[in-house]
Amino acid sequence: MTTTWGPYPVLPTIGGTGHRPARPDDPHPPPDRLTSDELDWLRRELTTLVRLWRDHCGTTAARSGLALGVDTVWAQVALDAGLRLHADCPGPWQANTWPADDQARWRDLRAAAGPRLHDYGDAHYDVRAYDMRNRGLIVGSDAFFTCLRPDVRGGGTWRCTQMLRRLRPDMLVWRFDPSTYTIADPPPRLF
Numbered sequence: 001m002t003t004t005w006g007p008y009p010v011l012p013t014i015g016g017t018g019h020r021p022a023r024p025d026d027p028h029p030p031p032d033r034l035t036s037d038e039l040d041w042l043r044r045e046l047t048t049l050v051r052l053w054r055d056h057c058g059t060t061a062a063r064s065g066l067a068l069g070v071d072t073v074w075a076q077v078a079l080d081a082g083l084r085l086h087a088d089c090p091g092p093w094q095a096n097t098w099p100a101d102d103q104a105r106w107r108d109l110r111a112a113a114g115p116r117l118h119d120y121g122d123a124h125y126d127v128r129a130y131d132m133r134n135r136g137l138i139v140g141s142d143a144f145f146t147c148l149r150p151d152v153r154g155g156g157t158w159r160c161t162q163m164l165r166r167l168r169p170d171m172l173v174w175r176f177d178p179s180t181y182t183i184a185d186p187p188p189r190l191f
Helices: 036-057 070-080 100-116 128-139 156-167
Strands: 013-018 061-064 084-089 117-119 143-147 172-177 182-184
Touching: 013 036, 013 070, 013 128, 013 156, 036 070, 036 143, 036 172, 061 070, 070 084, 070 100, 084 100, 084 128, 100 117, 128 156, 143 156
Parallel strands: 013 061, 013 143, 061 084, 084 117, 143 172
Antiparallel strands: 172 182
């Protein structure tokens, strides 16, 4: 049950996840990848929403899985808004195959989380750590957002949304649809 303050719910921690970015050189990215225009749109929308959450819902913290794309965009937007970052990572190897610039940004975000950094795996790759990370991300959040194309029925983001429905069926969830540049809000009582 969400506590309310005046007309707004109290949501101390907002978590979120979504699709990864498309490769810049791919003219026809897979459906579970976001274009740079879609990521820019999401960044603008989150920048507006995080201020509303912070100023009207008492949001002081953000949870991010720090995956490349939506997760790292969310982490940076939250830090820019003055929120504390909780980083739920599958393991210290998460960014090993990423381009050097993205690895550097990932290390900076992990450092910004400081004592709120949670690695769910050990020093070696383990695919099971992703589900453990998703569980920590969901259970540690008071509300959530996803950025998922509705027609995608597989992959990490989709699995996380299925886990969210099972673990927290009553949680407030904002659903960003990058294919239509729309947001499906939770019940309209919020803003």
